[in-house]
Amino acid sequence: MSAEQSPVGKQPTATYDSAFLKACRREPVPHTPVWFMRQAGRSLPEYRKVREGIPMLESCMRPELVAEITLQPVRRHGVDAAIYFSDIVVPLKAIGIDLDIKPGVGPVVEKPIRTRADLARLRDLTPEDVSYVTEAYGLLTRELGATPLIGFAGAPFTLASYLVEGGPSRNHEHTKALMYGDPQLWADLLDRLADITAAFLKVQIEAGASAVQLFDSWVGALAPADYRRFVQPASRKVFEAVAGYGVPRIHFGVGTGELLRDMGEAGADVVGVDWRVPLDEAARRVGPGKALQGNLDPALLFSTTEAVEARTREILDAAAGLEGHVFNLGHGVLPDTDPDALSRLVEYVHTRTAR
Numbered sequence: 001m002s003a004e005q006s007p008v009g010k011q012p013t014a015t016y017d018s019a020f021l022k023a024c025r026r027e028p029v030p031h032t033p034v035w036f037m038r039q040a041g042r043s044l045p046e047y048r049k050v051r052e053g054i055p056m057l058e059s060c061m062r063p064e065l066v067a068e069i070t071l072q073p074v075r076r077h078g079v080d081a082a083i084y085f086s087d088i089v090v091p092l093k094a095i096g097i098d099l100d101i102k103p104g105v106g107p108v109v110e111k112p113i114r115t116r117a118d119l120a121r122l123r124d125l126t127p128e129d130v131s132y133v134t135e136a137y138g139l140l141t142r143e144l145g146a147t148p149l150i151g152f153a154g155a156p157f158t159l160a161s162y163l164v165e166g167g168p169s170r171n172h173e174h175t176k177a178l179m180y181g182d183p184q185l186w187a188d189l190l191d192r193l194a195d196i197t198a199a200f201l202k203v204q205i206e207a208g209a210s211a212v213q214l215f216d217s218w219v220g221a222l223a224p225a226d227y228r229r230f231v232q233p234a235s236r237k238v239f240e241a242v243a244g245y246g247v248p249r250i251h252f253g254v255g256t257g258e259l260l261r262d263m264g265e266a267g268a269d270v271v272g273v274d275w276r277v278p279l280d281e282a283a284r285r286v287g288p289g290k291a292l293q294g295n296l297d298p299a300l301l302f303s304t305t306e307a308v309e310a311r312t313r314e315i316l317d318a319a320a321g322l323e324g325h326v327f328n329l330g331h332g333v334l335p336d337t338d339p340d341a342l343s344r345l346v347e348y349v350h351t352r353t354a355r
């Protein structure tokens with residue numbers, strides 16, 4: 001690791017000059033960088049082994065375990081970036097919301113948030129609430145050398161959906177009932193969540209995150225006009241709060257083909273695209289001045305190597321004219337994915353795009 005300091009914070013120059021961060025900044029790259037959402041986790045036997053008997057949320061609070069799990073896919077696949085091992089509900093747990101991650105279900109909130117009185121339960125997040133995060137970043141930045149570490153958080157809409165529904169939801173009916181029925185309470189709820197999310201991202205950047213990704217996984221459930229009215233102000237507040245650090249800000253959601261421009265305009269430097277929109281079309285929708293990330297259908301990894309490579313070539317061709325491209329899946333690695341298929345994919349993208 002170089003002792004030289006980069007233009008951004010305490011980041012070593014070798015990290016600043018990595019292919020991943022260059023692509024995010026829309027600079028020329030030696031090869032297209034690759035990482036995968038959910039690259040750590042259940043697809044890896046070494047993850048299942050170290051997680052044995054430890055509940056998900058507890059594992060997120062043990063710095064040594066977090067560091068080990070975060071490093072596993074970097075060692076195995078040779079990806080161009082690590083993503084901090086955590087979950088989008090960790091900051092909510094840290095401020096005392098009574099929630100758990102139930103195996104096979106996902107995050108479940110004991111008492112959903114639906115009234116003005118409930119808002120008082122959403123207090124500010126302080127660095128002390130998540131001291132284990134700062135500690136784990138310290139371990140990780142030492143181990144990772146030049147490999148950038150991505151921090152992340154859930155966006156206000158997606159967090160609100162979990163809090164209002166009380167768990168994962170297909171139709172978001174309680175969330176939408178609140179949003180349309182009491183716009184002022186909704187705006188106040190999203191504003192609270194924006195402050196909590198911004199504070200959580202700041203902790204991660206100050207501890208060494210080289211980039212951050214804001215997951216608005218479920219916002220594709222909204223029409224563009226509703227997105228702009230009910231969601232964009234809070235997402236913009238999060239992005240503005242971390243703008244001064246100068247680290248790339250990635251914004252991602254599923255089924256967001258109609259929202260790509262608005263999500264970019266919320267303040268992202270890099271817009272994540274799922275598999276439903278080809279990257280050249282996504283670039284037209286997003287407009288100039290932003291890099292794109294994506295977008296292989298994660299289910300394709302259950303097919304043949306030939307099928308994966310054929311679709312990957314199409315993606316790389318569609319990305320050829322982009323200002324910056326980070327290769328990723330269109331959503332997270334599915335739990336039963338063959339890890340060797342992921343390793344082969346990294347190798348394939350690197351070889352195909354070597355300049």
Ligand SMILES: O=C(O)CCc1c2[nH]c(c1CC(=O)O)Cc1[nH]c(c(CC(=O)O)c1CCC(=O)O)Cc1[nH]c(c(CC(=O)O)c1CCC(=O)O)Cc1[nH]c(c(CCC(=O)O)c1CC(=O)O)C2
Nearest residue numbers: 037038039040041042056084085086087088106168215217
């Ligand atoms: O309802 C669902 O489909 C998933 C809900 C669910 C969440 N955490 C969860 C679950 C249960 C599960 O995955 O089985 C619970 C959860 N979160 C995570 C894991 C580990 C794994 O997937 O094997 C797990 C499974 C826990 C276990 O091992 O039992 C870790 C996680 N969540 C997340 C991330 C960030 C990333 O994707 O890279 C990461 C870190 C991955 C890494 O370090 O490589 C983010 C996350 N968690 C969550 C969401 C909301 C979107 C969604 O609901 O799909 C999102 C954002 C997204 O993936 O779009 C909520």
